[in-house]
Amino acid sequence: MAKAKSRRRVRDTWKEKSWYTIKTPLMFEEKEIGETPAKDPELLIGRGVEVTMRELTGDFSKQYIKLRFEIENVAGDVANTKFTGHKTTTDYVRSMIRRGTSRIDASTIVTTKDEHRIKLHVLAVTIRRAKSSQQKYMRQVIEDLLKETAAERTYEELVKSSVNGKLASEIYHTAKKIYPLKRVEIIKSKVIN
Incomplete structure (x- = not known):
């Protein structure tokens, strides 16, 4: 006899998450550098973000510079970052x-x-x-x-x-x-x- 398959219902955790806008620190003019989902805003703190200088300034000649930021705090749906370093490719x-x-x-x-x-x-x-x-x-x-x-x-x-x-x-x-x-x-x- 064939066994009846027991189906587990899978919860869709994506629906529980909210989207947060990531912004650069004031020294980089608080520009928007991306969005990230999270269930709880506290889970975002410490998350790293990497962005090229071209994406930040629009200057294509600075494509080789990668800036690294880390989310420091969350205010509403905005995740504020701090500068942690940079490197060239x-x-x-x-x-x-x-x-x-x-x-x-x-x-x-x-x-x-x-x-x-x-x-x-x-x-x-x-x-x-x-x-x-x-x-x-x-x-x-x-x-x-x-x-x-x-x-x-x-x-x-x-x-x-x-x-x-x-x-x-x-x-x-x-x-x-x-x-x-x-x-x-x-x-x-x-x-x-």
Whole structure:
């Protein structure tokens, strides 16, 4: 004899969820960067969101920059975020490095004027291959420059200048006096506190 199949009724949990609009922090003009569903708004807190600079500003030349945000609080149906860091795409980094050049990576934790700590990773690419002593000196100069610049700026000013390329430009103009550079880019940042 065939057994009668017992059918369990499956609950559709999607109908129980509400949609929340995700917005960037004030320093990025509280732009809408997406929507997300959640059963309870408390479950959204801590959720990460990644968006490209092009989606935020409309500038196609900044397509390679990915900004990371984390939902900090929920007010009504709006999920407010905080900036947690940024990174550039690996294909963009690879496109800068050519044979016969040197890649100089400088990574340091800096403290801003208003006591925020951010880890910045700078990539400098030379025009010709540099000696290891020159690379070491260049790395030290970049790290010192980052610390000095951060101490003079607020958290918001430092984040904006590191994301939009102004800080990389300042580093380039100072560091190229030591050794001819092709490019300087802040390829990664991470907010520590």
